[in-house]
Amino acid sequence: MTIKPARLSDPAVRAFVNAVNSHDREGFMALLEPGATMSDDGSDRDLAEWIDREIFSSNGHMDVESESDGGRAVLARYRNDTWGEMRTRWTFTVEDDGRISRFETGQA
Template sequence: MTIQVARLKDPTVRAFVSAVNAHDRDAFQSILAPDATMSDDGSDRDLDDWTEREIFSSHGHMDVDNESRGGRALIARYSNDTWGEMRTRWSFTVDDDGRITRFETGQA
């Protein structure tokens, strides 16, 4: 059963999912710390390149099925025009200013 985005526990993660689903680059960038990093399936990736390819130009969308660690770990059905839909895991590190310093994703 999908968790409504507005009901996600962590406000920063909620803003991340909202920005992804709205394809809102400005909102997405505003939640990331200036030196944010990310990994996909255990390999560090270039954040700008990856988000352009996997989220924005391919219409990425997250349907969250489960959250843990106070909302900073998610299991979601992620879909985009490139890969279709897959079950994914997401983990977020958030700084004291409420910005994401790192996120990790991959197949669940």
């Protein structure tokens, strides 16, 4: 079962998934706070390098299966041209202005 992005509870997470799936790098970056950080499988990564490699240059795509924590945590099938498809978890820290200051992902 997949949750359509338009049905995701948190507006920032909804916009994040839409930007990933439409390969909208500019829109994606506009969702992030200046100095935003991220981690992959528990290790902090260089955000710009990671998103280029794992999302935008490799056709990343998220199919969200479930959400929790008011929509700020999701389980998704994530696929890209490098790794194929895997079940992943994503958690988001969203600031009062609605922008994401941190996201964490990893295999679920």
